[in-house]
Amino acid sequence: MPSEQSHLKRMILSQSVEGTAIPMVLFSDDTLAQGDASADQPEVVASAAAGLGVDPDALELFSYDAYRLQSALGEGLAP
Amino acid sequence: MNKWTPGHSAALMRSPIVALNFHEIAAEHRDSVRRSLRHVAGMGPRFDPDEPAPADGPRVFVAFYDGMRDAAFFGAEECERLGIKAYFFPLFQHYDPHLANVTDDEWRQIAAVHEIGFHTATHATVAEVTPLTVEREVVEPIARIEAITGVRPRIGAWKGGTRFDADQLGNRTAREHGIRHLVSNWSIERIP
Incomplete structure (x- = not known):
């Protein structure tokens, strides 16, 4: 069972690398x-990342990719 | 610096916009995209910036940026099949013409089902819009969309997903030419 952090990391990186999309919450x-x-x-x-123990710098994200972190966090809000 | 507040969480919990933003879609990712679209299609009504938020529950915003030909046609067809009216934000002088050679006639066909928004001519950021480039990057793309669709676009998005800032020439010009809503990485907000 992946940790929440590794799950989040995979979601972020998969969007950045593969060009697919995860839901963003705006x-x-x-x-x-x-x-x-x-x-x-x-x-x-x-x-928000700190609350999950995620370090965006460690993920080497561009600034706008960091916004996706907030989006990934928000994904859990959707039904 | 401002922190995330309980007010932010409450607002998102009450009535979020669930947005799916696509650019290029490689063939091997189409199944994944279909799954994502099906996932959000049943979440709630389409987000319309001129409609008030429901009392609760999400609204859905699906967008395809930059006018990538394969993504545009794939997205238009899949969304129509799922009953999703999507938003398309084309570039008209794309940095890669092999990826983005959608004709105006084809945009017109897409616009018959979906909505076309403003996204500059060459993928400029708002900071890159100057008195020398404002006609090319803002005025002409808006006029071209109006010529294609018959209506002036009401919604726009900047490269990088920046919010509205009236100090920026590009924002002021877009507003003067009818753009009333701006998509950012933070919100979709009515331009003041």
Whole structure:
């Protein structure tokens, strides 16, 4: 049973390398106001990753790939 | 720096946009793409930026970027088969013309089922739009989409998925030419 981190890592890398897509979870205009719209995106990703013990730098992701980390985290929110 | 807040989580939990973003789709990945599309197709209604969010539950946004020919046709057909009205963001002066030789007539056929959005001419970032390039990268692609589809595009996306920033010439010009919603790696938001 892979750890959550290794599962997440595989998902991120598979998207980056293979050109397929995983679901991203985005804010809509309606929901944006409920969060802090001015939140810095990389910091959001970094803090979310830290909560899972994932180091985006160790994955050698480009900055925009790091956004996919947030998306991967959000995948679990979908039914 | 700002941190992720409970408000962010609550917003995403209540009514997220579940987005699938595609660029090039290699033949060996088509089965995987079909699985992803089927997965999201049943999650909720299509995201329409002019429709209010439902009380709860996700909406689905499927997009194909850069106008890669194989991906565009494959995506258009598969999404139509699944009842998904997808978004396509073509480039008109693609960095690889062998990948992206979709004609305007073919875009017109795709637009009969799906929606076409603005994504610049040559895959410029918003920071690369200058007074010298703004006609080519912003004004002309928007006009071309309108000529193809008969309607001015309402939605756009920048290379890199950056959010709206009115300090950027590209954003201001896109807004002046009718773009009302911007897709980013963070949100799909109405342009203020």
